[in-house]
Amino acid sequence: MTQPAQSTSNPLLQLWRNQESRGVIIQIVTMVVVFALLAAIARNVVINLEAVGKEFSFGFLLWPAAYDIGFSPFLEYTNRSTHLRAAVVGLLNTLLIAFWGCILATMVGFVLGIMRLSSNWLVSKLSYAFVEFMRNVPILIHILAIYAIVVTLLPPVKKALNVGADAFFLSNRGFYVPSPVFEDGATLVGIVLLLSIALVYFFKRWARRQQDDTGKIYPVLWVSLGILVALPGITFIATGMPLSWDVPVLKGFNFKGGMAIKPEFLALWLALSLYTACFIAEIVRAGILAVSHGQTEAAFALGLRPNRALQLIIIPQALRVIVPPLCSQYLNLTKNSSLAIAIGYMDITATLGGISLMQTGKEMETMLIVMGVYLVISLLISSFMNWFNHRIKLTER
Amino acid sequence: MSETSTTPRYAPGTHPDLPPPRRTTGALGWVRMNLLSSPLNVALTLLSIWLLWTILPPSIHWLFTGAIWTAVDRKECWALMDTPRDGACWAFIRGSFELFVYGWYPEPERWRVNLTFILFVAAIVGALRENIPGKKYWLIFAAAYPFIAAWLLLGGFGLEPVGTNKLGGILLTLVVAVTGISFSLPLGIALALGRRSNLPALRAVCVIFIEFIRGVPLITLLFVASTMLTYFLPPGSTFDLLMRVLIMVTLFASAYIAEVVRGGLQGLSSGQYEAADALGLSYWKAHRLVILPQALKISIPGIVNTFIGSYKDSTLVLIIGMMDILGLGRARLNDPDWLGLAPELYIFIALFFFISCFAMSRYSLNLEKKLQTDYKS
Incomplete structure (x- = not known):
């Protein structure tokens, strides 16, 4: 490199020309700019808050929240409860919709993805049309449209549709289903169920080790199913069947007994799950296609039976491709559940970030908490994803 | 035998x-x-x-054969059918069509909106078509388009000024989406380069920004834009709501673009970096001539997917009270003449989004095939 003679005499320019010192300069400048920006924002916030007579504190969380939450399945909540309690109710509702949404989305997604790969032309094309339609229309439209269908097109409570067995009713006020009533001894059944799950887990590990050591294959699936059904079943009968169903019955203007799945929950659940399922379907399809045909052939050449080949060769390899994007779809579903506010399902965005914000005027504090909650959920899901990725990573030699 | x-x-x-x-x-x-x-x-x-x-025969009957295309209100619509509500009342959409497209843009100035739409198509075609004569000028035009469109729509410099509160409907949807898309690309590339940089401070700033934005839902960022962004600004300064929303949408999309581009940068073999270094290229020259052309090429499908995502996400502005096509449509549903026509409205809007998003995803697939330069057995 030829440098002009006069520049070598300038020490500043020399520093800039040196790669290491230039790196340091750039970093110092970046940090100064970032911190100056943050400081300016902080200063503006302080001045502006003072100008409108607000102070930055989280004390409002203990004030009574004077609004109702129509859907609080876990916690007791009245309009005299605090904003903090409203926030917790909202958080639980967010987690509830995310949990059930992920389950339904995974099931529908796998079915759609496998249908898409079906050798049956009609089935494959039906899945294709559904997937393309659902994922090319914004999720908000799905939520609003399904909500509109539930609220306006379903019959009123008095003429509720009997969907099955005089126990399931569909109306524009929600989906009425029987609720379980646990009697004495139900806890024992629950404990036995947990124990048998643990037993199955250890049996599986033991069988895997036996296979690794001796090559002997045990019928894991049937034994597990047997343990899972038989042990709790026997306890259930032995304790005198401590479970009954509270069936909803139409009395006057409303249903008595049973559980009502609110239309807001129903619409949000269906919309989120179906929308996410379409993305999952594509992921599943890509994952299965990513396992090269040679792997199947090699498995057969080794003399594995088709179901063993699927279980030992194809599924583990497909899962390696499927799981990381699947996790980010779960994350998307959780974040999209914040659209609940559009139809009045009370999740954390609607309670704390919506009504509490409007009532207390604490924009800063409420939004900080809401964003923090979503960030924590995101970080938890992505750290699980990283852990899983690390576990199933292809170890190359 | x-x-x-x-x-x-x-x-x-x-x-x-x-x-x-x-x-x-x-x-x-x-x-x-x-x-x-x-x-x-x-x-x-x-x-x-x-x-x-x-499913099909009743749907076709409701959508087409039993549908009513001209009527003054829903009562007339239903009177024209054999049994009320047996078909779609497309008269509702037809009657509100101008509103859905232009929002409240003043009538005599609507030629400016039309011109913006035409220039939009021209910019897209010019930027995407290969073998178009004067490709360089088309690209410059496409890059300058957002500013031309802003001038045309908002006025000033010789044109009648129009307030941003007059924008609505499909016009607003496109404004939000196109701004988000065109400004998030350069910002996203910069963030991706920052994240891949070997300067720890720069990298940390980019990582924190990207992970923060990707960790929260867009709706919370829009709430921030609508309720508390004014607190961040020097006292006394106000800021147009649309502008604040556009900034948030752009920042949001740029974090996702950054991750896509980072994937592209990582997908490049290290030999490319080494070759560029061996040629004695500086950081910027190496990136401009060797790294980015290849990295961007691999990330095009992901970038288009992000674009589709931010196009669909533009509907979220309705939650903070802006009247994009969805918000405006829902407001029209409260019109006493057209009460209860939600299915017609949602089908119309869904179709609008489906056509544009499906076209984009087809284009991306097409491009992916065309750019496939490695040999596949």
């Missing part, structure tokens, strides 16, 4: 190709192979046909 004497004999390797088995050719063969190859498939086919039979 007599049969062998009648069949002609061929030297090894000279036997002409036999026609495929009759069972596998022709329409019937196709049906047998693709629909009826096993008992399970027969059942699935029957199930699918039953499904289509129960």
Whole structure:
């Protein structure tokens, strides 16, 4: 490199020309700019808050929240409860919709993805049309449209549709289903169920080790199913069947007994799950296609039976491709559940970030908490994803 | 043994190709192979046909044959049908169509919106078509388009000024989406380069920004834009709501673009970086001439997917009270003349988004095939 003679005499320019010192300069400048920006924002916030007579504190969380939450399945909540309690109710509702949404989305997604790969032309094309339609229309439209269908097109409570067995009713006020009533001894059944799950887990590990050591294959699936059904079943009968169903019955203007799945929950659940399922379907399809045909052939050449080949060769390899994007779809579903506010399902965005914000005027504090909650959920899901990725990573030699 | 004497004999390797088995050719063969190859498939086919039979004819009747296209209100619509509500009342959409497209843009100035739309199509075609003469100028035009559009829509410099509160409907949807898309790309590339940089402070800033934005829902960022962004600004300064929303949408999309571009940068073999270094190229030259052209090429499908995502996300502005196509449509539903026509409205808007998003995703697939330069066995 030829440098002009006069520049070598300038020490500043020399520093800039040196790669290491230039790196340091750039970093110092970046940090100064970032911190100056943050400081300016902080200063503006302080001045502006003072100008409108607000102070930055989280004390409002203990004030009574004077609004109702129509859907609080876990916690007791009245309009005299605090904003903090409203926030917790909202958080639980967010987690509830995310949990059930992920389950339904995974099931529908796998079915759609496998249908898409079906050798049956009609089935494959039906899945294709559904997937393309659902994922090319914004999720908000799905939520609003399904909500509109539930609220306006379903019959009123008095003429509720009997969907099955005089126990399931569909109306524009929600989906009425029987609720379980646990009697004495139900806890024992629950404990036995947990124990048998643990037993199955250890049996599986033991069988895997036996296979690794001796090559002997045990019928894991049937034994597990047997343990899972038989042990709790026997306890259930032995304790005198401590479970009954509270069936909803139409009395006057409303249903008595049973559980009502609110239309807001129903619409949000269906919309989120179906929308996410379409993305999952594509992921599943890509994952299965990513396992090269040679792997199947090699498995057969080794003399594995088709179901063993699927279980030992194809599924583990497909899962390696499927799981990381699947996790980010779960994350998307959780974040999209914040659209609940559009139809009045009370999740954390609607309670704390919506009504509490409007009532207390604490924009800063409420939004900080809401964003923090979503960030924590995101970080938890992505750290699980990283852990899983690390576990199933292809170890190359 | 007599049969062998009648069949002609061929030297090894000279036997002409036999026609495929009759069972596998022709329409019937196709049906047998693709629909009826096993008992399970027969059942699935029957199930699918039953499904289509129960869904399609009523839908077609409701959408087309039983639909009413001209009426003054819903009562007239339903009076025109054999049984009320048996068909769609497209008169609702037709009657509000101008509102849905232009929002409240003043009537005499609407030619500016039309011109913006036309220039939009021109910019897209010019930027995407290969082998177009003067490609360089088209690209410059496409890059300058957002500013031209802003001038045309908002006025000033010789044009009648129009307030941003007059924007609405499809116009607003496109404004939000196009701004988000065009400004998030350069910002996203910069963030990706920052994240890949070997300067720890720069990298930390980019990582924190990207992970923060990707960790929260867009709706919370929009709440921030609508309720508390003014607190961040020097006292006394106000800021147009649309502007604040556009900034948030851009920042949001840029974090996702950054991750896509980072994937592209990581997908490049390290030999490319080393080769650029060996040629003595500086950081910027190496990136401009060697790294980015290749990295961006691999990330095009992901970038288009992010664009589709931010296009769909533009509907979220309705939650903070802006009247994009969805917000405006929902407001129209409260019109006493057209109460209860939600299905028509949502189908219309869904179709609008479906057509544009599906076209984009098809284009991306197409491009992916065209850019596939490695040899696949």
